[in-house]
Amino acid sequence: MGAIVGGFMMPHDPTVFINPRKLDNGHLMDAYAEICRRIVELDATSAVIIGADHYILFTPKCLPQILICLGELNGPVDQLPGLPNRPIPHNPVLAERIFAHAQETGFDLAVARSLGVDHAIGAPAHLCLPEDGSVTAVAVYMASGVAPYLRLRRAYEFGAMVKSAVEAMDRDERVVILGSGGISHWVGTGEMGRTNPVFDRMVLDAIVAGDADALLGLTDEEILREGGNGAMEIRHFLGVMGQCPEGRAK
Amino acid sequence: MGAIVGGFMMPHDPTVFINPRKLDNGHLMDAYAEICRRIVELDATSAVIIGADHYILFTPKCLPQILICLGELNGPVDQLPGLPNRPIPHNPVLAERIFAHAQETGFDLAVARSLGVDHAIGAPAHLCLPEDGSVTAVAVYMASGVAPYLRLRRAYEFGAMVKSAVEAMDRDERVVILGSGGISHWVGTGEMGRTNPVFDRMVLDAIVAGDADALLGLTDEEILREGGNGAMEIRHFLGVMGQCPEGRAK
Amino acid sequence: MSLSAVEQCIFDLGNSGNMRKAYVAEPDAFLARYALDDEERALVRREDVAELFRRGLNPMLLMGFHMGLHGPASMGEYLKKMPTLASTLGTRE
Amino acid sequence: MSLSAVEQCIFDLGNSGNMRKAYVAEPDAFLARYALDDEERALVRREDVAELFRRGLNPMLLMGFHMGLHGPASMGEYLKKMPTLASTLGTRE
Numbered sequence: 079m080g081a082i083v084g085g086f087m088m089p090h091d092p093t094v095f096i097n098p099r100k101l102d103n104g105h106l107m108d109a110y111a112e113i114c115r116r117i118v119e120l121d122a123t124s125a126v127i128i129g130a131d132h133y134i135l136f137t138p139k140c141l142p143q144i145l146i147c148l149g150e151l152n153g154p155v156d157q158l159p160g161l162p163n164r165p166i167p168h169n170p171v172l173a174e175r176i177f178a179h180a181q182e183t184g185f186d187l188a189v190a191r192s193l194g195v196d197h198a199i200g201a202p203a204h205l206c207l208p209e210d211g212s213v214t215a216v217a218v219y220m221a222s223g224v225a226p227y228l229r230l231r232r233a234y235e236f237g238a239m240v241k242s243a244v245e246a247m248d249r250d251e252r253v254v255i256l257g258s259g260g261i262s263h264w265v266g267t268g269e270m271g272r273t274n275p276v277f278d279r280m281v282l283d284a285i286v287a288g289d290a291d292a293l294l295g296l297t298d299e300e301i302l303r304e305g306g307n308g309a310m311e312i313r314h315f316l317g318v319m320g321q322c323p324e325g326r327a328k
Numbered sequence: 329m330g331a332i333v334g335g336f337m338m339p340h341d342p343t344v345f346i347n348p349r350k351l352d353n354g355h356l357m358d359a360y361a362e363i364c365r366r367i368v369e370l371d372a373t374s375a376v377i378i379g380a381d382h383y384i385l386f387t388p389k390c391l392p393q394i395l396i397c398l399g400e401l402n403g404p405v406d407q408l409p410g411l412p413n414r415p416i417p418h419n420p421v422l423a424e425r426i427f428a429h430a431q432e433t434g435f436d437l438a439v440a441r442s443l444g445v446d447h448a449i450g451a452p453a454h455l456c457l458p459e460d461g462s463v464t465a466v467a468v469y470m471a472s473g474v475a476p477y478l479r480l481r482r483a484y485e486f487g488a489m490v491k492s493a494v495e496a497m498d499r500d501e502r503v504v505i506l507g508s509g510g511i512s513h514w515v516g517t518g519e520m521g522r523t524n525p526v527f528d529r530m531v532l533d534a535i536v537a538g539d540a541d542a543l544l545g546l547t548d549e550e551i552l553r554e555g556g557n558g559a560m561e562i563r564h565f566l567g568v569m570g571q572c573p574e575g576r577a578k
Numbered sequence: 579m580s581l582s583a584v585e586q587c588i589f590d591l592g593n594s595g596n597m598r599k600a601y602v603a604e605p606d607a608f609l610a611r612y613a614l615d616d617e618e619r620a621l622v623r624r625e626d627v628a629e630l631f632r633r634g635l636n637p638m639l640l641m642g643f644h645m646g647l648h649g650p651a652s653m654g655e656y657l658k659k660m661p662t663l664a665s666t667l668g669t670r671e
Numbered sequence: 672m673s674l675s676a677v678e679q680c681i682f683d684l685g686n687s688g689n690m691r692k693a694y695v696a697e698p699d700a701f702l703a704r705y706a707l708d709d710e711e712r713a714l715v716r717r718e719d720v721a722e723l724f725r726r727g728l729n730p731m732l733l734m735g736f737h738m739g740l741h742g743p744a745s746m747g748e749y750l751k752k753m754p755t756l757a758s759t760l761g762t763r764e
């Protein structure tokens with residue numbers, strides 16, 4: 079039987095890797111490595127990684143609310159220092175299972191047959207999963223970067239759906255779910271470079287307390303105002319929280 | 329307040345327009361014209377047209393289960409005799425309303441900002457709506473041509489959702505819903521050219537009787553075997569039947 | 579075999595005149611853009627639509643690929659190659 | 672104004688090197704591919720990212736469009752032009 083054995087959240091901001099001001103980012107790299115260690119410790123076999131398209135993967139002719147890739151993964155296609163574009167070991171059986179369960183439970187997931195992912199999924203895939211390919215990935219994109227945005231509650235429900243899909247699997251599968259995204263940050267707007275520590279603290283406190291309602295109660299306008307368009311990615315955290323509703327973070 | 333004032337179904341097979349054997353297709357053209365007359369008679373202001381992508385609009389990187397276009401329409405992009413590629417008068421307010429209602433009621437519709445439609449939507453838009461643009465279109469694509477196929481029941485539920493979206497509108501809008509698709513036909517397989525009158529009769533009887541269950545009870549394998557891959561488009565008919573659950577056809 | 583690279587390749591050739599031109603001019607260079615194994619590359623090169631269909635590719639896609647390369651007049655030739663849909667049902671899980 | 676033709680145009684220019692080349696070589700011919708009205712065409716031609724943002728275009732898209740044309744070193748110049756997100760909130764329904 080399948081089981082969700084853990085959930086993790088991590089940033090993917092390109093400036094971490096480009097590091098234009100040559101700041102010491104060792105603590106960030108250590109955090110990715112620490113997540114990787116814990117995923118190995120949990121004996122995970124697969125990781126469902128939730129990211130956002132930054133309007134480079136999907137075109138104005140077809141913008142998905144939620145998309146799952148059923149086949150091969152490679153990336154990131156937007157190359158960044160330390161993140162070469164290369165194949166990412168993937169788990170088509172788990173992806174198919176989640177898709178089928180989604181259909182049965184009223185989710186309309188768009189699918190990719192194969193996908194060159196961007197840094198949102200490429201960064202955690204390269205930095206949080208062991209290099210030997212022993213933990214295979216399933217890529218999920220939520221509409222967090224391009225309007226119309228996925229509703230917060232739907233992201234949370236998606237997490238719960240993944241949990242029930244995994245638990246209904248008839249083969250042993252130890253799955254971690256990774257929410258890849260930032261808290262407050264502004265991308266491409268006049269505020270770019272700014273962060274809002276008050277907003278960030280509120281979000282982190284909610285996550286640590288396992289208090290999904292504190293996040294679900296936010297309006298998009300509040301998030302955009304206090305956390306910027308980048309903070310719309312808290313949807314991915316809600317996707318993680320939805321699969322461990324009683325969970326508190328360490 | 330908005331209201332659904334009618335539902336129609338019609339074929340869009342390109343061979344009707346290419347007419348390679350120069351058969352008399354007058355009765356088909358008359359049928360399109362008759363639908364147009366009745367839509368005008370109903371005083372309709374808008375038409376929601378449901379079609380299938382034939383794997384020319386959406387790419388293997390993002391295949392939607394259901395997609396709605398929120399903006400401008402033109403087409404068909406796959407030009408056919410009598411169906412020039414031109415702008416199609418559209419209704420962005422109705423499209424937005426349906427999208428928002430879908431989000432509220434648990435549908436994850438992919439969106440197009442604007443779309444060059446194929447013949448599935450182009451044919452009814454040109455032939456069943458009055459030329460003066462007085463009936464504006466909303467384009468919906470269902471996964472009926474490319475696997476993973478939309479489930480039959482979901483297509484039916486989509487119709488019901490459209491009905492409640494329209495009825496919740498606070499402006500007068502008289503909406504017809506058009507299911508564009510074929511019954512038995514094979515596209516690109518060895519059987520191409522074949523039809524199955526027994527299957528067709530069964531489908532038509534179910535539609536005339538308003539018996540959605542007869543169609544909802546079919547498996548995809550049965551449809552593929554008896555009606556071919558083209559018959560997967562009966563999803564669009566179920567979309568129409570879902571918005572008039574008690575309806576019987578004339 | 580997942581076939582997804584072949585699917586992308588066949589989609590591109592069926593739907594883009596530019597891609598088709600590039601393929602016809604330099605087939606090997608064009609196919610090198612896709613992560614195809616030797617067998618997959620050979621299936622595309624010899625336009626083995628029947629085998630690609632048996633392995634799960636969408637017949638509308640295959641028809642577009644063939645018509646794109648050889649024009650609408652090649653429809654008869656294409657259909658002669660193609661297995662029936664019925665013959666493939668139940669052969670895949 | 673729906674802006675959707677502009678959105679497709681800016682998306683293409685931000686994400687495709689080939690499109691960018693075609694645009695730089697012959698801007699008017701390139702822009703004629705899109706159903707832009709005169710005002711929209713002028714907004715693209717003078718790269719008025721601020722006004723395009725105010726009218727609703729996605730700032731990630733606009734950033735990609737600008738960086739694509741002028742390289743990553745132009746980030747400062749781009750940001751100097753851009754209004755804040757906060758200034759646009761509540762201005763659209």
Ligand SMILES: [Fe+3]
Pocket residue numbers: 090091130132198259260308311
């Ligand atoms: Fe991001």
Ligand SMILES: [Fe+3]
Pocket residue numbers: 340341380382448509510558561
């Ligand atoms: Fe069709």
